[in-house]
Each structure stands twice: as C-alpha cells, then as structure tokens.
Amino acid sequence: MCDAVYHVPVMLQECVEALHIQPEGTYVDVTFGGGGHSREILKHLGPKGRLFAFDQDPDALNNAIDDDRFVLIHQNFGYLKNSLRLHGVQQVDGILADLGVSSHQFDDAGRGFSTRFDADLDMRMDQVSDLDAGKVINTYSEGELHRIFGMYGEVQNAKSLAKTIVTARLTKTIRTIAELKDVIKGQVPKGKEHKYHAQVFQALRIEVNRELEVLQDFLIQTVPLLKVHGRLVVMSYHSLEDRLVKNFMAKGKFKGEVEKDFYGNEIKPFKVISRKAITAGSKELEENTRSRSARLRIAEKKGTA
Incomplete structure (x- = not known):
C-alpha cells in the first residue's frame, strides 16, 4: 500500500x-x-x-x-x-x-476511531486486546468514566456525561458510534459538536490503548x-x-x-x-x-x- x-x-x-x-x-x-x-x-x-x-x-x-x-x-x-x-x-x-x-486508522470506518463513520465501538490499535471502547462505555463505573473523560478528554461536563451514559446503558447496551452519539447528544454544546465528540473519542482511545x-x-x-x-x-x-x-x-x-x-x-x-x-x-x-x-x-x- x-x-x-x-x-x-x-x-x-x-x-x-x-x-x-x-x-x-x-x-x-x-x-x-x-x-x-x-x-x-x-x-x-x-x-x-x-x-x-x-x-x-x-x-x-x-x-x-x-x-x-x-x-x-x-x-x-x-x-x-x-x-x-x-x-x-x-x-x-x-x-x-x-x-x-x-x-489510515482514522479513515478505516470499521476501526471505530473516527466520529465521521458509524461502526462498532472499538478503537483498539492492535486488534487483539480484550478491552475495546464498547467495553469501557458499557462496563466502567460512573466514577471511572468521569475520570477518563475529564483527565484524558478534558471534557468540561465529564461528570454529567458519565451519568448520562451509565443511565442509558441500564436500558440498552451501547454498541455503536451512532448509538453513543445519540445517547450523549443532550450533553453536547450547541455549535461545538465536532470538538466535543473528538474529546470524548480521544479519552476512550487513550484508555483502550493505555497510551x-x-x-x-x-x-x-x-x-x-x-x-x-x-x-x-x-x-x-x-x-x-x-x-x-x-x-x-x-x-x-x-x-x-x-x-x-x-x-x-x-x-x-x-x-x-x-x-x-x-x-x-x-x-x-x-x-x-x-x-x-x-x-x-x-x-x-x-x-x-
């Protein structure tokens, strides 16, 4: 290539x-x-x-x-x-x-790195690790999610974002990028959607890959x-x-x-x-x-x- x-x-x-x-x-x-x-x-x-x-x-x-x-x-x-x-x-x-x-990783829709595409929540750089973004979103405690969004994504409303995700997954597992975006849409500041999603994804990627x-x-x-x-x-x-x-x-x-x-x-x-x-x-x-x-x-x- x-x-x-x-x-x-x-x-x-x-x-x-x-x-x-x-x-x-x-x-x-x-x-x-x-x-x-x-x-x-x-x-x-x-x-x-x-x-x-x-x-x-x-x-x-x-x-x-x-x-x-x-x-x-x-x-x-x-x-x-x-x-x-x-x-x-x-x-x-x-x-x-x-x-x-x-x-390449951003442009490969199936890898789940980019907010431009819908795909399973993955973000593993090595493709063999047990921990992927879906597992982080669906199994981490509210406190752990608050920590990674605040520390790794520098998300301003990290606490309420974590609470929103934990509440939503009680009803249904969050499996895809589109589902995650839908769940958190109420937390996203108007006019700053791209930046906000980028911060959330950065936090997940850093956690998944222990960067x-x-x-x-x-x-x-x-x-x-x-x-x-x-x-x-x-x-x-x-x-x-x-x-x-x-x-x-x-x-x-x-x-x-x-x-x-x-x-x-x-x-x-x-x-x-x-x-x-x-x-x-x-x-x-x-x-x-x-x-x-x-x-x-x-x-x-x-x-x-």
Missing part, C-alpha cells in the same frame, strides 16, 4: 534532520505506520546502517520495506528494550516516535538504549502527551523537580535541543490538516560526568 494513501507523515524533513543521522548508525522508528519516516531515514543510512521499526497494528505490516538494513517488529513500542535485545541490539544512535493515530502509560514506559526505556549523543525525537498531538515528553526530556522524570546528586549537580539524562516545541510550516499546515496539532521535541543523551 502506498504510504501517501495509508498515512501522510507529518514534519518529515524536520523529524529526520532532528535525528542527526550517522550513516553507519542504528536507528529506531517506533511508530512505523505507512513507513514514510522509515523510508526517509533509510535514504540517509549507509550500507552498514540499520533501522528497526515497531508497529502493533497488523495493517502496518503490509507496508514493510524490502531492504536488508530494515527490520519491522510487530510489537507495541512499550516493549522497545526487550524487543531490540531479541535482535541483538543493546544501544542505538537515535529513536523517533510519531505518536497518535495514523490517517499515556505506554508512552511513559517507552520514554524511560530510551535512557539506557540511547548511546551518548544519541537523539530522541518525539512528535505528539495533544497536550497530555506533549507535557509528559517535555518534562521527561527536561528533567528525566514526569513530575516534580530535577533530582540532584550529593554535590548538588542536577541528574538528568538529556540535553534539550528544542527549547520550544517545533511546529509545522505554513505550507504543510495548508496541505495536511493533521499537522496543525503536532508538536515536535528533540533531546540528546548526555555523557556521564
């Missing part, structure tokens, strides 16, 4: 330049998707360079690149370190993560995996992800102050290359609407003192 059809890579050149690629180095693209970023990375690698890519979505396997320097691992990037060790890789020169949902927990697991694993001066390049699409990435790059942790050693020296694994998040240029913003919310951050692994 053509990458341009499957997924248009956001800030392609900016991502690849940020990796500061060494031709004989070893690199990882943890969100392979349509392979757009991976193909560009391979153009910068020499004959001894290597690229490992990860994707848990079985659809992405159809986009595998026929190149001796390339390996596609069908796995969630939360298992980054162990999966690379199985391939004999202890450390790498750069890691790229393009977080969020691919264009924030997986992101934190991944970021922690990058520290021992990266060689000194190796680059970590992460592109996120909403504030919850971006905050985690920003804090980890700046402090080596997700909250609180930077830890210090006995002598008062700050202990942090990265030197931040991008003080401010990098955003797409005006031309890309016009051509690819998905790039509007993208925030790119870059950090470099520090050497030991």
